[in-house]
Amino acid sequence: DVVLTQTPLSAPVTLGQPASISCRSSQSLVHSDGNTYLSWLLQRPGQPPRLLIYKISNRFSGVPDRFSGSGAGTDFTLDISRVEAEDVGVYYCTQATQFPQSWTFGQGTRVEIK
């Protein structure tokens, strides 16, 4: 089974400063159809998760452009160019190499303001 490992698990950040979260996979996430179904979710306290980035680097509708995704193969990154107060929460990477058969999640990275 594919295991996603996120680092760091906790990220205290200063408002207005950048933040970066890594998601490393135990095996290549390239699907047999050529796509890589790696996405990023944000879960604010007390809320359901919401989609930020899909297929590595595509921003979902309404997501601010300070969020960006990158990577390939087994190594992926979510970058926030300038952290705002509303960005606080837990970030999860998720993948489906066997899309649509199954999905797995990283452990989550908690972003908080210093």
Added chain:
Amino acid sequence: QVQVVQSGAEVKKPGASVKVSCKTSGYTFTHYYIQWVRQAPGQGLEWMGRIHPDSGDTKYAQKFQGRVTMTRDTSIRTAYMELSGLRSDDTAVYYCARDREAFDVWGQGTMVTVSS
């Protein structure tokens, strides 16, 4: 406007079953998978399985095989997740989400508490 609305909180005794509903609107229900994910208190997200509303085809995570059943009623655009043989460690928030190559629209979550 795409919406996914789940049924309300449940309290169940160990050994019982729970059935959570996931009512959709604003898009063609039969076009996209519905995924089910749960989150135990203070924990991360755990994939449970999925259903294709058109065919009814299901795939369950191995951990839940034999205990979970996912169904749908296309006439009312609603998906269901039933979990049987409840244990205390099934206490969690259960989410459904539309799968359009990513979990793009989520329900609000249904808290299921298992307690004697």
